Amino acid sequence: MDEDSNRRKQAENSLDEWLCTQDEGEVKDKDKEAFLRSNEDIRDILEEMLDEMALADGLLGAVDLRESESSETPGQPRTLGDFEIFGELGRGGMGVVYKARQISLNRIVALKVLPQALSLSKESIARFQREASTVARLRHAGIVPVHAIGEEDGAHFFAMELVEGISLDKLVSSLVGRKPEELTTEVLTEALKASALGESEWVDDEAHGWIRLAVEWMRQVAEALHFAHEAGVLHRDVKPGNILLRADGHAMLTDFGLSQNSESPSATRTGEFRGTPYYVSPEQAMSGRAQMDRRSDVYSLGVTLFELLTLHRPFEGNTALEVFGRIIHKAPPSPHRFNPDLPPDLVNITLKAMDRDPDRRYATARDIADDLQAFLEYRPVSARRVPFWVASLRWARREPLRATLLVGGATALVVITFLYANILEKSRELKAKTVSLAEQTQALEGSNTELKLERSRLAKANEDLGTRTRDAEIARDEARSALGRLQRVVQFHRDQITRTDLTAMGVSLVGHLRLGIEETLATRDMMQEEQGRITGNFEELRTLLNPTDLARTLMNEQVLAKAVEVLDGEWSEDPIVESALRDATSISYVHLGMPTLALPQIQRAVELRHELLGVDHDDSVTSTRHLARTLVHLGQYAEAAEALRGTLARLTEETPPRSILIVDLCITLSEALSMERDIPGSRAALALASEYLGAGGPRDGVRRVTIQLTLAELELRSGNLDQTEAILRDVLEPEEGPRPQDSEETMYARNTLGVLLANQGKIDEAEKCFRDLLKVQERVLGVDHPNTLDLLTNLGFLLMKRGKLQEGERILRDTSERSVRVHGSRHPDTLSTKRSLGRVLRKLNRLEESEQLLSQVLDLVRQTQVSQHWSLGVYVGELGHARLALGRWQESVELLEESHATLSAALGESHERTRAVGALLGEAYTQWNKAEPNPERAEKAAEWSQIRD
Numbered sequence: 004m005d006e007d008s009n010r011r012k013q014a015e016n017s018l019d020e021w022l023c024t025q026d027e028g029e030v031k032d033k034d035k036e037a038f039l040r041s042n043e044d045i046r047d048i049l050e051e052m053l054d055e056m057a058l059a060d061g062l063l064g065a066v067d068l069r070e071s072e073s074s075e076t077p078g079q080p081r082t083l084g085d086f087e088i089f090g091e092l093g094r095g096g097m098g099v100v101y102k103a104r105q106i107s108l109n110r111i112v113a114l115k116v117l118p119q120a121l122s123l124s125k126e127s128i129a130r131f132q133r134e135a136s137t138v139a140r141l142r143h144a145g146i147v148p149v150h151a152i153g154e155e156d157g158a159h160f161f162a163m164e165l166v167e168g169i170s171l172d173k174l175v176s177s178l179v180g181r182k183p184e185e186l187t188t189e190v191l192t193e194a195l196k197a198s199a200l201g202e203s204e205w206v207d208d209e210a211h212g213w214i215r216l217a218v219e220w221m222r223q224v225a226e227a228l229h230f231a232h233e234a235g236v237l238h239r240d241v242k243p244g245n246i247l248l249r250a251d252g253h254a255m256l257t258d259f260g261l262s263q264n265s266e267s268p269s270a271t272r273t274g275e276f277r278g279t280p281y282y283v284s285p286e287q288a289m290s291g292r293a294q295m296d297r298r299s300d301v302y303s304l305g306v307t308l309f310e311l312l313t314l315h316r317p318f319e320g321n322t323a324l325e326v327f328g329r330i331i332h333k334a335p336p337s338p339h340r341f342n343p344d345l346p347p348d349l350v351n352i353t354l355k356a357m358d359r360d361p362d363r364r365y366a367t368a369r370d371i372a373d374d375l376q377a378f379l380e381y382r383p384v385s386a387r388r389v390p391f392w393v394a395s396l397r398w399a400r401r402e403p404l405r406a407t408l409l410v411g412g413a414t415a416l417v418v419i420t421f422l423y424a425n426i427l428e429k430s431r432e433l434k435a436k437t438v439s440l441a442e443q444t445q446a447l448e449g450s451n452t453e454l455k456l457e458r459s460r461l462a463k464a465n466e467d468l469g470t471r472t473r474d475a476e477i478a479r480d481e482a483r484s485a486l487g488r489l490q491r492v493v494q495f496h497r498d499q500i501t502r503t504d505l506t507a508m509g510v511s512l513v514g515h516l517r518l519g520i521e522e523t524l525a526t527r528d529m530m531q532e533e534q535g536r537i538t539g540n541f542e543e544l545r546t547l548l549n550p551t552d553l554a555r556t557l558m559n560e561q562v563l564a565k566a567v568e569v570l571d572g573e574w575s576e577d578p579i580v581e582s583a584l585r586d587a588t589s590i591s592y593v594h595l596g597m598p599t600l601a602l603p604q605i606q607r608a609v610e611l612r613h614e615l616l617g618v619d620h621d622d623s624v625t626s627t628r629h630l631a632r633t634l635v636h637l638g639q640y641a642e643a644a645e646a647l648r649g650t651l652a653r654l655t656e657e658t659p660p661r662s663i664l665i666v667d668l669c670i671t672l673s674e675a676l677s678m679e680r681d682i683p684g685s686r687a688a689l690a691l692a693s694e695y696l697g698a699g700g701p702r703d704g705v706r707r708v709t710i711q712l713t714l715a716e717l718e719l720r721s722g723n724l725d726q727t728e729a730i731l732r733d734v735l736e737p738e739e740g741p742r743p744q745d746s747e748e749t750m751y752a753r754n755t756l757g758v759l760l761a762n763q764g765k766i767d768e769a770e771k772c773f774r775d776l777l778k779v780q781e782r783v784l785g786v787d788h789p790n791t792l793d794l795l796t797n798l799g800f801l802l803m804k805r806g807k808l809q810e811g812e813r814i815l816r817d818t819s820e821r822s823v824r825v826h827g828s829r830h831p832d833t834l835s836t837k838r839s840l841g842r843v844l845r846k847l848n849r850l851e852e853s854e855q856l857l858s859q860v861l862d863l864v865r866q867t868q869v870s871q872h873w874s875l876g877v878y879v880g881e882l883g884h885a886r887l888a889l890g891r892w893q894e895s896v897e898l899l900e901e902s903h904a905t906l907s908a909a910l911g912e913s914h915e916r917t918r919a920v921g922a923l924l925g926e927a928y929t930q931w932n933k934a935e936p937n938p939e940r941a942e943k944a945a946e947w948s949q950i951r952d
Contacts, residue, residue, distance in 0.1 A: 135161035171243035186213035193951035217311035220254035225372035241303035244779025288327040305356025313341035351386035598636035876905030892931035
């Protein structure tokens with residue numbers, strides 16, 4: 004290509020990019036002059052192109068569809084090709100959208116027309132056509148489809164489905180000025196009524212209705228985005244303005260005007276910027292200096308989620324350059340800063356999506372969709388996934404720590420540490436003087452008699468210094484001993500927090516609230532009926548609460564958050580104490596299920612200890628391990644493993660080795676690698692831990708069991724059931740004698756063994772295992788502890804399989820009532836227990852009772868789960884089975900077919916759950932055809948019966 008062609012191509016690109024920045028494609032004189040001055044080397048070509056554009060505005064006025072410039076008779080429809088134009092819906096730099104009717108098919112559409120100002124740019128036309136062709140091949144429920152593409156008299160256009168709704172940016176704008184906690188059902192309903200949506204019955208009436216709506220919308224958009232990515236398309240402009248909310252509450256992704264083929268070299272070329280500044284990823288903000296891929300869209304989706312949850316954008320600025328600088332160089336703020344009531348899991352999801360490092364974000368949009376779905380279903384999310392056996396450690400029953408204990412212990416610790424540091428400094432000074440005086444004494448020996456007197460004085464001074472040095476060493480030892488005692492005190496107080504039973508605390512809190520209401524009502528002059536209504540309303544509200552989350556929030560607000568404020572404000576001049584307290588605070592946060600809040604505390608502790616003590620000091624190594632465990636809880640497994648490997652490599656070279664530190668590092672490394680699905684690496688880490696463990700005291704026994712339980716998890720994941728059983732039995736009955744029945748490790752191992760035996764068909768052994776464990780857990784944890792309720796559900800289900808239906812019903816009914824009290828009526832554990840109870844009632848031939856219960860459960864499941872999750876198919880299938888038993892053939896078939904379709908989509912047609920429902924369908928059609936013969940039903944019965952046979 005010659006120089007003139009290169010200059011013209013450069014001018015086309017520059018003009019195209021500049022026009023995209025102009026409001027609605029309109030060129031202003033002052034902006035045009037500034038643009039020309041910034042491109043003096045190609046100014047002549049740009050002026051020529053702008054003159055041609057001005058001429059074209061006059062020549063193409065007939066195809067400018069804005070009403071203010073139309074020469075048509077007001078109210079008379081205008082036409083463009085096969086389309087009648089009714090009015091403008093909206094406009095932007097890359098197009099004007101009109102409401103129109105496609106004449107040939109007589110259907111209403113949204114018609115997007117390329118502005119005149121961009122019609123002379125070949126690149127603009129190419130991009131416009133690329134958007135149309137790209138969307139035309141993306142057939143997904145969450146993407147606005149394209150119906151037709153055309154051009155007439157120089158006007159380029161394409162027709163899309165007309166979505167009757169509102170864009171999310173307009174909805175958010177209508178809520179600006181309110182706090183997130185003020186977004187009640189009434190406020191949302193009024194905002195939607197004022198928009199194009201009108202009445203919106205799908206608005207949730209829960210306390211966190213807005214949050215759950217926002218999460219569900221972002222989940223739908225993430226699914227659509229993943230579909231586009233799998234088709235090789237990057238959107239590059241995900242933002243609230245490009246998300247439409249339909250009248251039925253479904254969110255749709257639109258405006259692929261900046262999209263690009265992910266395999267195209269131009270998708271990541273340098274010097275090019277595409278997108279909206281507030282929502283772009285760091286790599287987009289760097290204008291191509293870093294590669295872009297699907298994770299860039301994930302970042303923009305995270306920013307959109309952030310804005311919906313907080314009604315604030317994470318980064319603001321007066322200019323695009325200022326916004327870009329903050330996006331590139333600053334970590335995003337926590338959504339908690341703007342909305343303190345956000346659940347920790349949702350904060351984790353948002354910050355993981357917005358990580359500056361693409362490698363630490365969700366790898367795909369499907370991954371964030373899965374986490375959002377898990378949040379909606381009250382399941383753990385990958386951003387804070389915990390190794391399976393560690394979860395039991397969170398339920399130890401102890402009283403919560405008062406905030407004053409932590410601050411008081413810290414105050415005493417800093418005093419002793421300050422004293423200890425001063426004594427050490429004086430000791431070093433005295434030792435240095437002692438050496439100096441000894442050297443001077445030696446030099447004076449043999450001198451003349453005039454120096455003997457001086458030597459005598461020096462000897463006396465040396466003796467005095469020796470005495471003072473010994474005194475200093477004694478004081479140092481005493482200070483070290485006092486420091487150790489105070490550290491044990493801080494450890495004790497930290498353990499009080501980590502052993503707090505949040506569920507018991509939450510249930511107790513709700514119970515005290517109920518008691519307070521009853522006592523208050525008793526003092527009021529009020530009718531008995533009115534008192535009953537108030538207490539009834541409270542009981543109804545109580546079933547919607549999650550006491551565990553309530554207690555977790557209270558613990559953070561009243562204890563840990565205040566401790567962090569003290570750390571930030573008072574301990575900066577005492578870094579040794581600060582590092583110890585931040586380390587302890589991070590552990591408390593992790594054990595209470597708030598790893599996002601733990602991360603900055605442990606990162607600062609590691610930084611301080613590395614600087615003050617060196618990277619391989621015992622305290623530094625311990626903090627490094629705590630950092631890795633926090634990263635594991637956040638789902639950052641690769642980062643956790645990387646933090647541990649370097650430290651392990653150095654420690655294993657030492658002689659003699661610090662074995663306990665190495666063992667602890669290896670166990671944590673094994674957990675991280677296991678979650679990364681690096682099974683060989685995890686096994687190797689456990690083998691190294693076993694090698695260094697050796698024989699030791701009680702602590703070594705705990706570590707040995709930890710290694711065994713982690714290895715059992717690996718064998719279970721690998722499908723080695725017999726080997727898993729052998730390891731669990733060795734944990735329960737070691738060679739040195741039986742383990743304590745009430746230890747966390749023993750209870751976990753026995754429950755896992757019971758489930759394993761049941762799955763292996765060893766029903767008698769499984770029942771004995773569950774019953775023995777139940778006695779221990781009810782005594783140690785309590786009858787209402789979540790672990791006890793889970794065990795009771797397992798036992799009730801097992802009794803049903805054994806035919807002990809009456810006992811199974813009694814256990815499951817009692818467990819269901821307790822679960823409502825502990826978890827709330829919509830919690831997945833409560834719904835699962837009620838489903839098992841419904842099955843038992845069906846087997847007891849109490850068919851009407853079973854159908855009513857399962858129908859109520861399914862209604863709640865549909866409110867809390869998304870339509871394509873496999874567990875929904877299970878609940879639908881259970882109700883279908885119940886109605887089959889009642890002879891309600893048509894209703895049964897409809898439900899079973901829905902269940903089969905859901906399970907097929909989620910698990911595959913060959914999965915055992917899917918095949919079981921298919922067999923039920925065969926039975927349903929067979930019975931229906933027998934009762935009411937029909938050729939079509941007979942054919943269906945034969946078709947589905949093949950699966951049953």
